[in-house]
Amino acid sequence: MKSTGQTSVFGRRKEPHTIIIAHGDEIRHFTLRPWAACLAGSVLAAAAVGYLLATSYLVLRDDLIGAATARQARMQQAYEDRISALRGQVDRITSRQLLDQQLMETKVSELIERQAELNERGSRLGSMLERAENTVGASLPSTAPDAADKPDNRAEITQPAAGYSLASLDATDIKPLSLWKTRTGSAPDDTTADRADRLFSSINQSLRDIENRQISHISQLADNAQRNADAISDALETAGLPAERFSSPDGGEKSDVGGPLIPVDGSTMFDSKVKDLDEALDTLDQLKKEARRLPLANPAPGHVVTSPFGVRTDPIIGTAALHSGMDFRAPTGMEARTTAAGVVVKAGWNGGYGRMVEVDHGQGYATRYGHLSEILVKVGDKVTAGEVIGRTGSSGRSTGPHLHYEIRHNGAALDPARFLRVGKKIAQYL
Template sequence: MNVTGQSAVFGRRKEPHTIIIARGDQIRHFTVRPWIAAFLGSALAAMAIGYLLATSYLVLRDDLIGATTARQARMQQAYEDRISALRAQVDRITSRQLLDQQLMETKVSELLERQTQLSQRHGRLGPLIERAESEVGTPPAAAPAPVEKPDQHADATGSIGQIAQTYSVASLGAGDTRPFSLWSTRSDPLPSESSADRADKLFVSINQSLKNIESEQLTRVTTLADNAYKSADAITQALEAAGLPVDSDFGKSDSDVGGPLIPLDSSMIFDSKVKELDEALDTLDQLKKEARRLPLANPAPGHSVTSPFGVRTDPILGSAALHSGMDFRAPIGMQAKVTAPGVVTKAGWNGGYGRMVEVDHGNGFATRYGHLSEIDVTVGQKLNAGDVIGKTGSSGRSTGPHLHYEVRHNGEAIDPLRFLTVGKKVEQYL
């Protein structure tokens, strides 16, 4: 009954489990409560899960490490590729800048060389132009020569220096140690671009200025040479028209010429133009010397002619006679001047000429001055054109005070009017 009653009680109540351990005389027992069992189960489950996770990690760790390493390698490769591309870009830009710098230096060197050449030409032209202006003057029919601006050489020199200074700012000079990527990442325009543009504009401007200077130099040389040839031609034509001897080489053109065409550069053209001007001036100078040795001046300027050259009625006999000269009305005591340089060959009384002076001018030309009241030169004396040889009067075979003037060539009398006419034509060139 009791057992049944206990069992009924035990079945109605849940008693904690007790674990009894007997070892010899020792008996131990442990009461297992539900929460302890739950705790132990949870711990065992956690340990199992941890073990599984650790095992999975150990198994998958190599794959994870390999994937991470591959990812880092790809990132490093991409970074290195980017760096290589940037370096290549820097090298291209640097090479382009070096080429631009070399090109600009070459252009500046060419400009400096041209400027130096033009300065040397200007120095050569100075004395030649002064000589041309003194020899040629300004012929009436000639166009005025262009006047070269004095400040053009200085402006060209300053501008060339400005080109060099501008480009030195544009290039990556030694004073700028920043990497080129800093230049390329700036938001404002590159200094090299704007400076290079300014340098190019200055180069074009100064190159044009130097070309203008060179063109003006050539134009002026050509104009002076043309004026010299025109003056020489005018003198030659006047002398030939009067039947006076002229050197056959003057004004002679060489038309029978030929040969292959070889283009000339600017320096050769300039040298040829300068040579042409020098030859023209030499020709003109020689012609002037020849013309000045001829008796072309008027022995009594401002005084009328009372008797021309040629056949006339003799004033004393009243019959026809040859008058070997020209008579100019002149009062007694007026200065008589020689019409060309020469040497006195006669100075004294000479029959019907009365007091007479004869001057030899060379090349067979001579002049005589008769009826003088006074002689102020001696035989052998050298005279320049315009020197006083004496004073007018009425000595010898004369009806009144006047100046008898003769021109002779190889002893033969020539009409002085021809010389006076030529003298008026060439006076402006002499």
């Protein structure tokens, strides 16, 4: 049988699918179009895929959440590790800064102590240098370096800290290196610590140089004083005059000595040199006092000696006789001055001396000034060196105006020329 939907012209015709549903007497039918079938299939496929995806998500969600949590935990751990590393680096920097600060505070404290010590030395040296200059006197330039070669640094020696302000620093004023920033705001680095260390080294070297100059200056003064004392003592001993020989600060001979080597610090060296200088100045002072008590000055400087000490032909009777003094040509009325300090023991007419003044200088020494035309002192007067005691003339046993000058020791006449030579030799030290 042929289908009714078939024609002879176009062949067999496609009929739509029809779905018939019978329920009792009721019959229903639905025509299913191709596009509707495709749509229904697509919907069902999409629903199936969605169901599968939802089921997969629900199944794999815990794994995904665990993986995300683990990843987040790893990231957090990495951040914590980084923070710990940074904290450790900050702690190391802080510790280094604290150590640098403590080191700086220690160095500053040491410098302040050294500065205080130098200031204390300067106060001690002030009076001692003044005493040394007064004691050594005019002989210092002959032994000291040239002023052109070495400038006067007395102010620096006695006030060594004038160019520094360390005394105003305190431990709280020393900031850690982290706070030592330049004006541009850049953080400090190793070069800042290096610069600070070089600064401390420079100041320390400056203070050490001042210490060395102090010790060198003291040693030079002590050497000058001892040299002058030796020169005075040698001159007096050569002339047979009394002079106590004091030991030099260096202890004299250096042979046949020994002992363990014990290095000394700057303070001990300074105290030792100050002691040497003090002893040398005491020695020089004592020798100067002894020399000044002796009649070493010229009673008539610039005047010719007309008759020396010793045996001569007597000018009155022409026979050999002992001349117990020296005669200086002097006009009548010239001032007669003493050659050393003492006490007047005779002042008046004394036989062949005419008008005469005798001065006792102690230690058995006395001087006589004869043939005066006028006496200006009296017995018991205390006179100083160079004081006018009378005026020259020609009184007594004399052939013309002159000054007769004698030096006696325990009553025995001595050659005044010997005293005059010594006085001229050591005049620069007195």
